[in-house]
Amino acid sequence: MRNYDLVVIGAGPAGMAAATTAASQGLNVALIDEQRQAGGQIYRNIGTPVLSDERVLGPDYYYGRELARKFSEANVDYLSNATVWEVSDSHLCLSIDGESRRIGFTRVLIATGAQERPVPFPGWTTPGVMTCGAAQIMLKTSGLAPNGPLVIAGSGPLLLLVACQLSRAGIEIAALLDTTPKHNYRAALKHLPGALRGWRYLLKGTRLIAELRRKGVKPLNGVSQLNAVTDEDGNLTGVCFRHNGTEQTVACSSLLVHQGVVPNVQLTRSLGAEHSWDELQQCWRPTLDTFGETSVPNVYVAGDNAGIGGALVAELQGQLTATRIAMQAGQLNAEAFAHMSRALQTQIEQQLAIRPFLDQLYTPAPEFLRPADETVVCRCEEVTAGEIRNLAKTGCAGPNQAKAFCRAGMGPCQGRLCGLTVSQLMAEASDRPVPEVGYYNVRSPIKPVTLAEVAGVHPASESLQADS
Amino acid sequence: MPTDSNFKRLPANAAAEVVIWVEGKPLKARAGESVAAAVLAAGLGPTRTTPVSASPRAPYCMMGVCFECLMEIDGQENTQGCMTTVAEGMQVQFQRGIRNVPEVEDNA
Amino acid sequence: MSAAAKPGSVKAEVTVIGGGLVGLAVARGLQDQGLNVAVVDEGDIALRASRGNFGLVWVQGKGDTCPEYARLSRLSATLWQDFANGLAEHTGIDVQLSQIGGLYICLTEQELEQRRIMLEAMRDAQQGDYPFEVLDHDALKAKVPEIGPTVAGATHSPMDGHVNPLLLMRAMVQRFTDRNGQLITTGPVTKIESNPGRFVVHSGDQVIESSRVVLAAGLGNRELAPQVGLSAPVSPNRGQVLIAERVKHFLDYPTGHVRQTGEGTIQCGDSKEDVGLDTGTTTDVMATIAHRAITMFPLLAKVRLIRSWGALRVMTPDGYPIYQQSEQYPGAFLVTCHSGVTLAAAHAGPIAEWIASGVADPSLSLETFHADRF
Incomplete structure (x- = not known):
């Protein structure tokens, strides 16, 4: 089993920055990522951008090139x-091309970012309904855009950004339905006063809205009771x-639908790390110390899976946590660490100033x-939802009992698309706060893996492989 | 199977072309893209039916989270189309309900 | 359906402590005897053998050193079909009971031979009334064509079967609450006040008063039993279980290590570890279970694992149950066992009758199961 001082999971801005920083401090580092190219979802495919017109995705996307370049040069x-x-x-177990192996580490940094919040509404399983994030990924990886009557519905910064990017690409948007509750x-x-410190973000937001209006896309505000309409063959018609x-x-x-993004907490939950309920963001986040260490010693978190902060915050957090790890590993003295961490923390605070405003503004409507x-x-x-x-009303104690009773969360997505909703529904039905209701127990395997691969990580099999 | 796609390809930087076989028909894909994207670009699908009620589904999140894009890829059923990069000659079938019992090649 | 009870004071004729398969089976039987029953249970996160088990209604090999236990297991298996029918009738939930016989697969000839010797001795102890057969590789392959080429054989007994344990739990909860049973999920029982003919059970902010109390709290019985003048020397034994994706139906028979559920998922398990109250999983044990499952059924190699868990068996020093009424506080009963699925029908039947009447059917030989044996 190969051993590292630090293993970073996830090659988004936090993971790339952390791995680059830790390696520069002399740590023996591995970075593990699910995609074929570094970048995460935000800088997906940044190594070989697809679209010939860089204005479509805009400079915030191509900013990732420099980060990816530095990472590619790091040891x-x-x-x-x-x-x-x-x-x-x-240790961890990973699968590449249908073969699994173990990797050992002294410390692990989980930088698995965010996933889009599940957006359940009647008809959301209909083919033709996708997330705004999915549309953006198709732009980045295939240069592919929806063609034909397109409706974008939901709430949040990414909704506006994707609408803008698609309209820049010449895609007509039949309707932009904003479900942000009026209150x-x-x-x-x-x-707002605090958010003014993050004025650059505010400006970006108002510019997106202005750009959409110039292109004739006028959001319909205060939309509710979303429902996908299908014909008798089940095709999406409206x-x-x-x-x-x-x-x-x-x-x-x-x-295309969207209701914001939430931390991906599968790995930290599977480790038994403590999590708390973020009432403003309506999601779980791991409990962390100032520098990103979880309640499980030697396990760290940086980036959006620590709580949604965006790409620039993720990058800074990656640097900060890696710096902390370098100090704990004896590669950096306390004085140098204090100096470096203070500078990073100041920048993070600055970047996060906008969050309470955004989180409050884009709290999803109760129907989602x-x-x-x-x-x-x-x-x-x-x-x-009714089930x-x-x-909950008939005395089922919580999401894990409910899972056992009705199989919610037992399928291949392993609860990723129902976990938040099930906890919310049970809280509502039993008149308890969400943190009291709790969440699914998340356990290995974090992603489905063949039994042959699981069998293959047996110490006996591994030594056989090494001998052969 | 509908053939007019709900997606179109925007002007793109040059990339190699890869031919994959979807439901027995050849399909030109962009090297480096996912099977799910290639299938959507061609207007094919629904890409699976559920094992519970046989309801039709198609790729939803494109980032490996939702498992709606499960297909049979090169003989392996229930494979995530959005997490699999196209490769020349790749054989893709849609996933119809519950997976079959895998065949064992060297069963004595 | 009655909603979960709100904080306060509750009166019942019998309080059952523990809302797992054991407690609910006893509660069902007591309700059938016309008694008003309250079940006190923990919340969502608890040590729950009932949520982690394999769903086997299993007889072969059980009680090899205790003929009374072998008889009880078999009795329960014969009562199971009626028990399942009753649940379906009242709740509409089919718990997927199948009693077509079970296979205990042996990987080596030596293992198969040891198993044959053990089962023959058990047959002798039951005066020849203990049906099983030893299948060599070819005979096993005739029954299960998917069996792996290196498997030595199996023992088969028509007494065995399996159910869906999660649907079973759901059906039992539903039937209990439908019959106006009071399900109180305020958490672990912190104290039992014992008086002759009167017991006061404290759980969270809830107080439950009754003339009889049944301890069916699994590992929790260890702390509770002394409060009613009994002893429950139970300790945890961890089993890790793997669940693979739904596959088209191929395996009819339950086996001790692998079974296919009604939904098509594949359950693999039967590890045994002494690790205290840790319900986690470990890479090595999962790998071992996966390896054995593939050896038994090579087609599983390409099937994907979706979930896994560790669950704690409730084990007495000899592995057999404890059934005992308190001499110091008559009306207090202890029911604890490791086979909550297999014995569910017996618990709802003769065991509940014993608790309701205070008199046990002598053929059960309940004195064998007193904790005094330890």
Whole structure:
């Protein structure tokens, strides 16, 4: 088993920055990533950009080139196309091309970023309904854009960004349905003074909206009761919603939805690290010390899976946590560390100033957090919100008991697309706060892996492989 | 199977072309892209039906989270199309409901 | 359905401590006797053997050093079909009971021979009434064509079967609450006040008063039993279980290590570790279980693992159950065992009758199962 001072999981901005920083401090580092190229979702495919017109994705995307270049020059063992399916506090198991092996470490930094918040609404499983993030990934990796009547619906900065990027590419948007609840605007105002320190983000946001208006895309605000409409063959034909008290339908063959992003906590949960409920972001986040160490010694977190902060914060957190690790590994003295960490922390605080405002403004409408009874919440096992509510009302103690009773969370996505919703529904139905209701127990394997691969990491099999 | 795609390719930097076989038909894909993207670009799908109710599904998140893009790729059923890069000659079938019992090659 | 009880004070004729398969089976039987029953259970995160087990209704090989236990297991297996029918009738939930016989697969000739010797001795102890057959590789392959080429053989007994343990739990909870059972999920029981004919059970902010109390709290019985004048020297033994994706149906028979559920998922398990109250999984044990499963069924090599867990068996020093009424506080009963699925039908039947009436059917030989034997 190969051993490293530090293993970083995830090659987004946090992971790339952390690995680069740690290697520069003399640590023996490996970086493991699921994709074929470093960059994470934000800088997906940045090594070989696809679109010939760089204006479509804009400078924030191509900023990642420099980060990826520095990383490629760092002395790091970079394992791409590698899926981590188990992590302990001293080793992990990963799968590459259908073969699994173990890697040992002194410390591990989990930088697995965010996933889009599940957006359950009636009809969200219909082919043709995708997430805004998915559309952006297709732009970045294939130069592929929705063609034909397109509706974009939801709430959040990424919604506006993707709408802008698509319209820059000449894609017509039939309707932009903004589901941000009206009272969010008022609630967010109290955070505006603090947010002014992050004025660059505010400016970016208003510029996106102005750009959309110039292109003739006028968001419909205060939209609710989203519903995908299909023909008798199950094909997506439109989206139905309420606006200003009337029900409306817009025809479309593609519907992109979005309700913000949430930390990917599968690995930290599987390690048994402590997590807390973030009421403002309506998601779980691992409990961390100032420098990103979890409640499990030697396990660290940086980037969006520490709590949503965005790409620049992720990069800074990656540097900060790696610096901390270098000091703990004896590669950096306390004085140098204090100096470096102070500078990084100041920048992080500056970058995070906008968050309370954004989080308040883009808190999803209740219908997406706790959908109507007929809505499928577990897409894999096809369990409805009504069934979860019913279980909660009849004394089912929490999400794990509910999972055992109705199979929600037992399918191949392993609860990634229903976990938040199930906890929210049970909290609502049993009149308890979400943190009291809790979350699924997350265990190995973190991603599905063949039994042959699991069998292959047996010490006996591994030594056989080494001998052969 | 619908043939007019809900997606179109934007002007792109040059890249090699790869031919994959989807449901027995050849399909030109861009080297480096995922099977899921190539299939969507060609307007093919739904790419699976569920084992529970046989309801049709298609790629949803494109980042390995939702497992809606499960297909049979080079003989391996329930493979994530969005996490698999196209390769010349790759054989892709849609996943229809519950997976079959795998065949064992060297069973005595 | 009655909702979960709110904080306060509850009265019942019998309080069952523990809402797992053992507690709920006893509670069902007591309800059938016309008694008003409260079940006190923990919350979502607890040591739950009932959520982690293999779903076997298993007889062969059980009680090799205790004929009374062998008889009890078999009795329960014969009562199981009626038990399952009753659940389906009342709840509409089919718990997927199949009793077509079970296979204990042996990888080596030596293992198969040891197994044959053990089962023959058990047959002798039951005066020849203990059906099983030893299958060599070819005979096993005739029954299960998917068996691996290196497997030595198996023992087969028509007494064995399996159910879906999660649907079983769900059906039992539903039936209990449908019959106006009070399910109180306020957490572990912190104290039992024992008086002759009157017991007061404290759980969280809830107080439950009853004239009888049944301890069915699994590993929790260890702390609770002394409070009613009994002893429950139980300790945990961890089993890790792997669950693979749904595959088209290929395996009818339950085996001791691998079975296919009604949904098509593949369950692999049967590790045994003494690790205290740790319900985690470990790479080495998972790899061992996966390796053995593939050796038994090579087609599983390409099937994907989706979930895994560790669950704690509730083991007495000899592995056999404890059934005992307190002499010091009559009305207090201890029911603890490791085979909550297999024995569920017996617990809902003759065991519940014993608790309801205070008199045990002599053929059960319950005195064999007193904790005094330790």
